[in-house]
Amino acid sequence: MMEHSFLDKYSTLKSPIHSLNPKSKIIVLFLLLIISVSTKPTSFLAFGIYALVVFSLIALSKVPFKYVIKKSLVVIPFVVMVAIFIPFLKKDAVGGGISFGFGGADTISVSYSGLIIFFNILIKSYIGVLTVILLSSTTSFTKLLKGFEELKAPKFMIMLASFTYRYLFVLADEVIKMKRARDSRCFGGKWLWHAKTIGHMIGSLFLRSYERAERVYIAMISRGYEGEFNRIATPSMKAGDFAFITLLLTILLSTRILAA
Amino acid sequence: MHIPDGFLSGGINIAAFAASAAVCGYSIKKCGNDLGDKQVPLLGVTAAFIFAAQMLNFPVAGGTSGHFLGATLAAILMGPAATCLILALVLILQCLGFADGGLTALGSNIFNMGVVGGFGSYFIFIMLKKFLPDSRGRFMAAAAITSWVTVMLVTALVALELAVSGTSPFAVVFPAMLGVHAIIGVGEAIITTTVLSVIYASRPDLIATSGNI
Numbered sequence: 001m002m003e004h005s006f007l008d009k010y011s012t013l014k015s016p017i018h019s020l021n022p023k024s025k026i027i028v029l030f031l032l033l034i035i036s037v038s039t040k041p042t043s044f045l046a047f048g049i050y051a052l053v054v055f056s057l058i059a060l061s062k063v064p065f066k067y068v069i070k071k072s073l074v075v076i077p078f079v080v081m082v083a084i085f086i087p088f089l090k091k092d093a094v095g096g097g098i099s100f101g102f103g104g105a106d107t108i109s110v111s112y113s114g115l116i117i118f119f120n121i122l123i124k125s126y127i128g129v130l131t132v133i134l135l136s137s138t139t140s141f142t143k144l145l146k147g148f149e150e151l152k153a154p155k156f157m158i159m160l161a162s163f164t165y166r167y168l169f170v171l172a173d174e175v176i177k178m179k180r181a182r183d184s185r186c187f188g189g190k191w192l193w194h195a196k197t198i199g200h201m202i203g204s205l206f207l208r209s210y211e212r213a214e215r216v217y218i219a220m221i222s223r224g225y226e227g228e229f230n231r232i233a234t235p236s237m238k239a240g241d242f243a244f245i246t247l248l249l250t251i252l253l254s255t256r257i258l259a260a
Numbered sequence: 261m262h263i264p265d266g267f268l269s270g271g272i273n274i275a276a277f278a279a280s281a282a283v284c285g286y287s288i289k290k291c292g293n294d295l296g297d298k299q300v301p302l303l304g305v306t307a308a309f310i311f312a313a314q315m316l317n318f319p320v321a322g323g324t325s326g327h328f329l330g331a332t333l334a335a336i337l338m339g340p341a342a343t344c345l346i347l348a349l350v351l352i353l354q355c356l357g358f359a360d361g362g363l364t365a366l367g368s369n370i371f372n373m374g375v376v377g378g379f380g381s382y383f384i385f386i387m388l389k390k391f392l393p394d395s396r397g398r399f400m401a402a403a404a405i406t407s408w409v410t411v412m413l414v415t416a417l418v419a420l421e422l423a424v425s426g427t428s429p430f431a432v433v434f435p436a437m438l439g440v441h442a443i444i445g446v447g448e449a450i451i452t453t454t455v456l457s458v459i460y461a462s463r464p465d466l467i468a469t470s471g472n473i
Contacts, residue, residue, distance in 0.1 A: 006356035033364050037273075039268055074360050076265050081437070082267065086428055121427060124266020125362060132359040144356065156288045156300070160349055163304025164311070168353075171305075171312035195447040201452025202313045202328065204457060206337075207463060209312075213305035220301065 007168070011140040016240075017061035018138045022147030024241040025139055028248045029131050035256045036127045041217035046259035047127070053251060054130045063137045072129045074109050087114035124172045141165050171209055178205065262354065263369055263418065265362030269425040276421075277367025283375045287341035299342070305344040310334060311353060329414070331377030332407040333452045336385060337450040337459075340467055343378035361442055368421060372414050397462070403456055404449040411445035412438060 011018070017025075032050065039046050058068055087110050139147070142162070149158045178201050291299060310330040334343040348370045354360040361369045385406040392398040419437050423430035459466055 007353070019441075030363065033265060033362075036271060037364050071359060074358060078262065078264055078267075081440075082428055082433060085432065114415060117427065121264075121266045125264035128265025128362040128364065129359040132356060132363055136359070141357075144277050154285070154288055156292060157284075157345070157349065159300050160304050160307065160345065161352070163301055164307040164349055165304050167308035168311060171308045174314065175312045175315055181354050195450040196454050198328070199451040200458060202451060203455040203458025205313060206309055206459060209309045210302070210463070210466060213302050216305075217301045223325065 007165070008136050008139070008141045008144075010067065010137040011143075012061050013138075015060060015062045015138070017057055017134075018136075019240075020244055021235070021237050021241045022139050022143045022148055024237060025135055026144075026147050028245055029135050031249065032252055033128055033131055035252050037124050039256060039259055041116050043259035046255050047123045049255045050127050050252070051123075051130075053248070054127060054134060058130070058134055061134065061138045063134075068133055068137070070129065071133050072126065075125050075129045079125065083118055086118045087111060108165060131152050144244060167209070167213075170212070171205065173207060174208060175201075262351070262361030263365040263372075263421075265364050266419055267362075267427050268368055272421055272425055273364055273368055274373040280348070280370040280375055282365045283344060283379070284370070290341040291345060294341075303338075303342055303346060304452055306338065306342075307349045307353075310346055311350050314350070326423045327449055328451050329373065329377065329411060331373060331414075332381040332385070332403065332410050332448070333455055334450075335378055335382040336403055336406075336456065337467060340379040340382035343382070344374045347374035347378055352460065372417050372421075376417055377410055377414050380413055381406050382405065400453045400456065404453050407449040407452040408445040409442055411441050413450050415441040 032053070036047070036050050039050075058065065136144070142165075145158055145162055145165075161167070182197065182201065291303070293391070313330055314327050331343060331347060334346055351361060351366065351369050351373060354362055355369070381396055385402055388402040388405060389399070393401055415437050416434070419430065419434045422428050422433055456467065
C-alpha cells in the first residue's frame, strides 16, 4: 500500500503550467521568492500582486485549491512558535492596551511596528510556501531534478537525490508498517520515555535500509552500473517558456520597482 | 526548526547560503575521494532513512511534539562530511516536497542543521570520546551528551539568527525555544543511544567512530 505521490501529487495533470519546461518554472518561481522577500513590509499592494500571480498560476495549473491550502498549513507551527507574540512586545501601541488589573507592568497592547513585523513574516512565508507547492505539484520529481541538473546543480547531489527519491517510498512504507505493528501491540506512547520504543524502531529501520542498500548496490553492479544514470532527455526551452519567463518577470520586477 | 521564507534578513540568508555551499562543496569532494561509487547508493538510502525516521513524532508537553533530528546519529555512523550532505539533501527534499522550510532560507537551514549539526556534533563527540576511556557505556554516554548539546546548539543558532534579523527579540525567543528543545534534546539522546545499541548488537562494523569498544 504505497503512497506513490506524497512528494509531487498532481504533478501528472495536464495544464499549461505542467507542460512548461522545468527550468523556466525553477527560474521564475525562485526569482518570485527573491523579489517577494526583498520587498519592504509596508508595500501591501505589491504583496497583493505577488499573491495574485501565484494564485492565478495555481488556477491555471488545475491543481485543486483545497489541496494547496491544506498543504500550505505546514508553515503554521513555526509562525505560532516564533512570531505570534511579536505584535505585543513593541512599545508603540495602537489603540488601548488591555490591563489585567495588577498595575501598569502587565498591560498587554498591540503595537504598530510589531504588527508590521508580524505581517511581513506571515505574508512572505505564506507566499514562499504557495510558490514551492506550485512548483512541486506541477513538476514531477524526476523532471525537477533534470531541471536542476541542467541549471548546473552539483552532479553528486543530483545522483544522491535521485537515489533518495527512489527509496523514500520504500522506507516510508516500512515506517507505516512498523507504526501499525507497534500500535496494534498497545503502544499508547504519551510520554517522553516512550522515545526508547521509537529508538528501537529507528534502529531496525536503519539496519533494514542499510542492508537493502548493500543488496541493491550489488544488484546494480551486476547489471552494469558504472556510476551514471541514462535518462531520457527533456525537451529544450520552447517559445512558450520564453513568453512565460518574460511575462512573469515583467509583472514581478515592475511591481517590485514601483513598490520600492 | 525549518525556517520559512521571510523570517530571516537577506544578509543572513546570503551569508549562510555561501557558507553552506562551501562546506557542501568540500563534503562532496571528500565523499567522492574517500568512499568511491559504492557510497552514492548508501548515502542515498541513509538520507531516505533520516527522512523516514523524522516522520516518527514523539510528544513533548502541552500538545507540542518533537521529532528526531538525526544529525548526531548520522555523524557517529558516517562521519561529518557524509552527514552534512545527507542532511542537506533531506532539507532540500522537505523544502521542495513538503514546503517545509523556505527556499530562500534553505541555505540557513542547511547551515544550522547540516553544517553545524553534522560537523559540530562530530567534533563534540570526538572531543568527549578523548576524555572518556574506551568502553561501551562511555561511548553511549558521549553519544547521549552530544545529541542533547547538538539540539541545543542548533536551537540557539536559530534563535540568534531570528534575533539578528529583527524578527523576534532575543530575550523572548531564546529562553522559549531553548526551554522546549531541552526536552526534545532528551528525546534525541534516548533515540540516538537506543538506535546505536540496536546497530551495535547486530552490525557493529557499521559504526565508523566506534574504535575498539
